[in-house]
Amino acid sequence: MPTANLRQWLLKPAIWCLFCFNTAAYAAVSPIPLLVEQCLNYQFPTKSNLDNQANKPNENISFIIENEAIALERNLIGFFNINDRLKYYRHFPLTYADRERVLQCQLYLADELALFFKSAEFQSIRFKLAASQDPNIQALAKRINRLAKNTEKPYDKAQLHTAQATFKQGVSSQSLSLNFIGERCKLDQTAAITEQVTTEQVTPQRNKSFNDSLASYLIKQPNEQCRKQVWQAYQGRASVKNHTALMQITELRQQQATQAGFTDYVDTMLSQQWLAEPSLVAKFLDAQTQAINIAPWDLGQLLAKAQSTKVESYSSKLWLQQIGTVLETLGIRFSEVNPKLYRIYHEDRLIGEVYVNLGKRIKAKAIRHTVVGQQFGQFELTLLTDLNQYKTQSQVINVIAQIVSQLASGDKYYLNNTLGETQDSAQIDLLWLQTWLKAKLLPTPTQGSREAILQRYSAQLQVFRAKVALNTYLAADSTNKFDLNKAFTLAFGKNWDNISDSAYSFSAIVYQGPIYYQNIWQQAVANDIYQSTKDCQNQKRVFNNLVVNETASDLATRLQLLLGEPITSDSLIKRTQYAFNHQDQHPRSCTFLRQ
Incomplete structure (x- = not known):
């Protein structure tokens, strides 16, 4: 790919110039510089390492196609793993320099993937995959064709992402000032929301989001018409600012459709x-x-008037044990290596590891995805110390189901395990597992x-x-x-x-x-x-x-x-x-x- 090679030759020095500053200072404590090096040195599959059956004309065609699919998988698994690791590190409070490194590498990999999809090498193998009768390869062909089909032109992508970011910023903004006409919708100055309500307007506290003030106002305001006016004003706070961005997005999308x-x-x-x-x-x-x-x-x-559904209080460790015990019915087994590391097995086959830590939010972050015969998966799981509410126990079930459904995926191709047959069917298995677990435990x-x-x-x-x-x-x-x-x-x-x-x-x-x-x-x-x-x-x-x-x-x-x-x-x-x-x-x- 001459264009890709020229672009890569021009881009690498530019990115390295950007990252050289202070790299030595961060290298001892940050894994980002090494990841950046792997990112920039990654080579997409070429004809020489894909077309490995060219000299075997008498080979069975199904065997040839399977080998080429496996060769493609082995060549792309490095890309997938680097990209997943970049996504993982973006969740951390990185330094400005490291954030730039991660972002630039994501852009670099996305652009290189788009160029690969346009290459003769890819066109050759996609036609071979489409001719396969193997269900796994057929599934792989559908997913990789969908990725290739949805690759946008760089200029359109830049315009779209800029407009999307503008729109998101407008919706995320909680800056709002409301002028009340008359006294009817003003709350009593002795109310708990006094700091948000003045004689003429409602404004957010300096160190507190308007979202909190809005919720407090809606709870404490006895007049329904006043509640309605404030809620409607809040929902429309970004309508003027975001009108242009939404129009640009819909026009770009219509152009793509046409x-x-x-x-x-x-x-x-x-x-x-x-x-x-x-x-x-x-x-x-x-x-x-x-x-x-x-x-x-x-x-x-x-x-505010309703009661919460009562649940028995658990520590996060005991709740994990409860979930693990129920999952044994499905052939899933948790094995505690130490309090911070669990191994997960399906039918006595190791499918992944989960690193557990305590924090302020319940969440699961993928480090590496399972690919049968290639690698087992890794997740980081963050839990609260104590789980004494229906909400928190339900959240833990959700993230455990997320981890198990991904690790247990039984395909030997990365895309088959991480992309659904369609976008509107990709999480049916996960949602079923969440529903099943909640019915057993809550x-x-x-x-x-x-x-x-x-x-x-x-x-x-x-x-x-x-x-x-x-x-x-x-x-x-x-x-x-x-x-x-x-x-x-x-x-x-x-x-x-x-x-x-x-x-x-x-x-x-x-x-x-x-x-x-x-x-x-x-x-x-x-x-x-x-x-x-x-x-x-x-x-x-x-x-x-x-x-x-x-x-x-x-x-x-x-x-x-x-x-x-x-x-x-x-x-x-x-x-x-x-x-x-x-x-x-x-x-x-x-x-x-x-x-």
Whole structure:
């Protein structure tokens, strides 16, 4: 690739000049300089190390294709590991110099990958992979083609990322000043929120976000109309600032759609999803809409009066033991090497290591992903010392399920283990495992509890925002557009006066775009799978089929096996209509493997 080689020759000295300053000072304590060196020295596959069967014309074609797929995997595994490690280190409070190193390497690898996808070497091997009858290689071909197809032009990518960053900054900003006309909406000066309320305006504390002030105001303000006005003003705080950025993003997306031969960006994105048409997404969102009659500005007062679901208190170590004991049913075993290191086994096969530490937030960060026959995975898990709330215990279950679902993936190709068949099906296995574990370990949130209220409200907020996102990217004359005023009122029981502000109230609209629905959809499918298989005696086989998937079966095949009937988009939408209800609306006997 002459262009790539020239670009690399020009770029490396520039990056090294940027990083030379103070490198020696950081090298003793920071792993970033070594990682940068590995990053800049990484070579993408070339014809010489991919076309290793050229001199064996009599070799079986299937064997040749498999060997080339393995050769590609071995050549790309270094790229994947470096990229994962860069993502891992970005979570740390790095120095300015190290942040620049990490960012520049990510940009370098992304650009080099884009050039590789355009190379003759890649074009040659993608056609060979497409001819394979091996399910694992077929799955690999689909994923690598999707990556190549979604590679954007550098100029468009720069414009898009700049506009997205501007939009996100506007939404993240909590700077807001509200002028009240008259005395009606002013809180009593003796209230706890006094420092945020003056005789003429509401402003944030100097060292406290307006988000806290907003929540406090909504809880303490007895007048509903005042709560509504303040909430609406907050949601629309970025509408003027972000209008230009959103227009630029939608125009860029429309250009991409037109160039690809699609009507609009919704058609472009959905062509690669399980729900492959706008009408199907609209139908699903309508099916998920429920009248909860909880206005957003009334939520705080409702939660303040509600009781939390009671749980038994655990230390993080004991809660891990509880989760580990339940997971043994699925063939997963935790082995404690020391208090800070656990090894995880599936059917006595080591699948990964988890490094545990205590912190202020519960989170899991991938260090390296599992690839069968190549490497086992590594995760860092951060936990609270004590877990005495439903919320924190649920969060630990979520991150443990995240770790286990990734480590247990049973494919020998990295992309098959880390990318879903489609974006809107990639986390169904994870969400099923979370649902399964919570059913085993946590009580069902009591009706009227804070947890139950939040679950219902969050679900409808996601449904509404998915409608907003779909509307934003649909063609102006599309028949699939929602009446957002009607949609909001139907779900929350009240109207939003400035409904156009809804497009400026969440940053996911410019990142996920029209596939914002994917989280709701996947949770609904996962819940349906759980309800359909929870009475099966052999839960290990459910886990192996859905999560491990060693045979690389496509989603339709696995769903047919798990749900006991051929599955279409329409039939699955009907099955998931009640997925957010805690009560099983349609009890089913186990049909999995005729058990």
